[in-house]
Amino acid sequence: MRILSGIQPSGKLHLGNYFGMMKRMIEYQNNHDLFCFIVDLHALTTVFDGELLRENTLSAVADFLALGLEPEKCTFWLQSAVPEVTELTWYLSNVTPLGLLERATSYKDKIDKGIAASHGLFSYPVLMAADILLYQAEKVPVGKDQKQHLEMTRDIAEKFNNSYGETFVVPEPEILEQTALVPGVDGQKMSKSYDNTIEIFVPSKALKKRVMAIKTDSKTLEEAKDPDSCIVFQLCKLFASADQIDELADKYRAGNFGYGHAKMELFSLIESRFAPLKEKRDNYLKDRDLIRDILNDGAKKARNIAKQTLDVVRSKVGVKI
Numbered sequence: 001m002r003i004l005s006g007i008q009p010s011g012k013l014h015l016g017n018y019f020g021m022m023k024r025m026i027e028y029q030n031n032h033d034l035f036c037f038i039v040d041l042h043a044l045t046t047v048f049d050g051e052l053l054r055e056n057t058l059s060a061v062a063d064f065l066a067l068g069l070e071p072e073k074c075t076f077w078l079q080s081a082v083p084e085v086t087e088l089t090w091y092l093s094n095v096t097p098l099g100l101l102e103r104a105t106s107y108k109d110k111i112d113k114g115i116a117a118s119h120g121l122f123s124y125p126v127l128m129a130a131d132i133l134l135y136q137a138e139k140v141p142v143g144k145d146q147k148q149h150l151e152m153t154r155d156i157a158e159k160f161n162n163s164y165g166e167t168f169v170v171p172e173p174e175i176l177e178q179t180a181l182v183p184g185v186d187g188q189k190m191s192k193s194y195d196n197t198i199e200i201f202v203p204s205k206a207l208k209k210r211v212m213a214i215k216t217d218s219k220t221l222e223e224a225k226d227p228d229s230c231i232v233f234q235l236c237k238l239f240a241s242a243d244q245i246d247e248l249a250d251k252y253r254a255g256n257f258g259y260g261h262a263k264m265e266l267f268s269l270i271e272s273r274f275a276p277l278k279e280k281r282d283n284y285l286k287d288r289d290l291i292r293d294i295l296n297d298g299a300k301k302a303r304n305i306a307k308q309t310l311d312v313v314r315s316k317v318g319v320k321i
Contacts, residue, residue: 003028004035004137004171006079009056010043013063014197015270016182016190019238020143024174026068028141034074035135035302036064041079041086042128045121046110046193061291063200066281075305077298079131084306088130089123091317095159096126100152106145113193129153133160133168134306141174144181145189164316168309182238183231185214198235200274201281211267216259225259227252232262239269 005021007013013022028034038060040053047053057078069076079085101107104125111117132140132153142150150173157168181189184196191197198210214231227233227249237245248265251257284291314320 001138002033002035002136003139003141003174004037004132004135005141006037006039006042006131007060008039008043009053009060010047011056011192011197012199012202013060014190014192014199015235015238016143016184016197018067018200019182021141022064022067024141025074026064029070029073035137036069036074037077037079037131037298037302039079039131042124045118045124046115058285058288058291061295062281062284065284065291065294066201066277071294071298075298075301076294077302078295081295081299082134082302082306084303084310085127085130085134088134088310088313089127091313092129092133092156092160093123093126095163096129096156097159100155101125104152105148110193115193125149125152126156129156132171133157134309135302136169136305136309137171138169139174140171144175147173147175167312167316183234185210185231187215187231198270201278204271204275207270208267211263211270212260214263214266219259221258222255224255225252225257230259230262232259232266236262236266236269239266239273 003025005025007017007021025034025036029036038057040057043053043056047056061078064076065071101122104122107122107124110121115121128149129152132150133156140150140153150171154170157170161167161170184190184194185198186194186196188194188196198207202210211232214235216230216232217225219225230252233248233252236248240248248262252262311320
């Protein structure tokens, strides 16, 4: 089965990115036809500093490699390195109803958050559809917030297939409910847009400060607490074993266990998962030529598929004569 997903380098990658997408993609490389990419073109809708985008992109690649993605087991590339995706975006734009885009809640949410309205932001779902359909992906792991965009991709694929004949695989979304919405330090969905993230690779001192800033209620040390309503506990559940979680829940309910204690347990869980990989990540960032070589090799593999799909599409729409 061909599985595809991408991630935006609009900021440093965080726990929401890891549990929502990255961890699954790394697991899939061993038993699926995995297509994994950095969606730098999408990031242009919110990042208007070229040097910052470049650094974020290199950082995201190093994160994936340090966490265990093996380029020889998958197709790993940079979105902008495959120009066929922008050509396909235009073809898809012409079968995409305006009303479909107007119903996108993500666009409305971003405008409400103060992001400037632009054509790129509005037509984001069409580029996302092109990302997926170009490679004939069968399944797409996405966060819960991207579910509507995946449904739009399916609508666009069906509209094109109905207009021009069977061309695209209509992809299925894969959403794991337990990691669909990883909470940020303020209780909202963890997102770079909300500035509430806990980065995957951050110095220990900064990590501790961020964890200690997680919002909790005002219960005293002595009072019993409800683990299920606590952000700290929700984050611990992502890292800990079932036995560890049961033990932690008992501490919450017994009292004489403060939120500070819970935060230190979370800090230890995060450190034990990611700290041993920091040196590996740093080594990748020191060898940027190696990163570029890896991405170039991945782009060649991706373009081989992209060109085949686009050749069919050009014939179907009539621009190939």
